Amino acid sequence: MKLYLALPAVFIVATLSQGCISNKKFTELQSSYAQLQAKNQDLDLKYQTSQQALTGATTRVRSLEEQIASEKVNVLSLQDALNKCLNSSSQGNVNISKLVDEINSSNKYIKQLVNAKNKSDSLNMVLTNNLTRSLSQSEMKDVDVQVLKGVVYISLSDNMLYKSGSYEISDKSGETLSKIAKIITDYKDYDVLIEGNTDNVPISQPNIRNNWDLSALRASSVVQALQNIYKVDPKRLTAGGRGEFNPIAGNDTEAGKVKNRRTQIIITPKLDQFMDLIGKAPENK
Structure with missing residues (x-):
């Protein structure tokens, strides 16, 4: 990617080395170079977003594969016990029937885990594609989207979402919120938690006692915008504030404080939908 960006620069130097060029031509070359830089930044952002989604998907697959491997080991153990029972006395006939049932149950659970993994991966891919496709590249700078085990986490920066030092929704957040509201409406059977978070800097505003108040008021503002506008x-909506006590970065740097000042929109399947995804483990007897 960097090679493509370097070519316009080489072309400009080569042109200048051949002789003077007009200011207009030079300006055009600078503009072309700037456009290529912007395109490279967009491609880098897409790559980072894809890497985040891939990391989450890899973690889910690894977890399910570990469960499948564990159940396969259990099946081998049960099969070995069955073989021993076949060589024992007639008293073992009772245990044989029980072992057969356990083996069949374990095999059924393995199939359920495999199906759950496929369903979970498909659901996560659909949700991620729908969300990232609806948001522009400029919006993605202030919006972090992750899908983990069927749960959608949309993290919005306070700079984009609120007026400075306030819990009131800013005008510039309207377009982004409208797209998120469309996703929430499309998945009408999912519950939505709006969760406010702050850094550890004490708030000094009238009628706001502390960061607990600020985080809860900000979450409430988003909930009311989703409902009323x-x-x-x-x-389907729940508003909650976690104050400064759920950081995702250190508060010892300004960059860390910026990351911690965020509002998360968490879209979750209801309990019966989770059971449809992961199946029900067989009861132990």
């Missing part, structure tokens, strides 16, 4: 069913 974008017509999301309020029965």
Whole structure:
């Protein structure tokens, strides 16, 4: 990618070395170079987003594969016990029947785990594609989207979402919130938690006692915007504040504080939908 960006620079130097060129031509070359730089930045951002999604998917696959491997070991153990019972006395006939049932149950559970992995991966891919496709590259700078085990985590920076030093929704956040509201509406059977988070700097605003208040007020502002402006069913919405006590970075640097000042929109399947995804483990007897 860097090689493509270097070519315009080489071309400009080569041209200048051949003789003077007009200011207009030089400006055009500079503009072309700037456009290529911007395109490279967009491609880098897409790559980072894809890497995050891949990391999450790899973790899910590894977890399910470990469960499958464990169940396969259990099946081999049960099969070995069955073989021993076949060589024992007639008293072992009772145990044989029980072992056969356990083996069949374990095999069924393995199939359920495999199906759950496939369903989970498919669901996560659909959710991720729908979200990232609807957001522009500029919006993605202030929005972090992750899908883990069927749960969508949308993290919005406070700079994009709120007016400076306030819990009121800013005008520039409207377009992004409208797209997120569309996703929430499309997945109408999912519950939505709006969770406010702050850094550890004490708030000094009238009628706001501390960061608990600020985080809860910000979450409430987003909930009310989704309900009143974008017509999301309020029965699906929950507003919560976690203050400064759920950091994702250190508060000892300004960059870390910026990451911690965020509002998360968490879209989760209901309990019966989780059971449809992962299946039900066989009962131990």
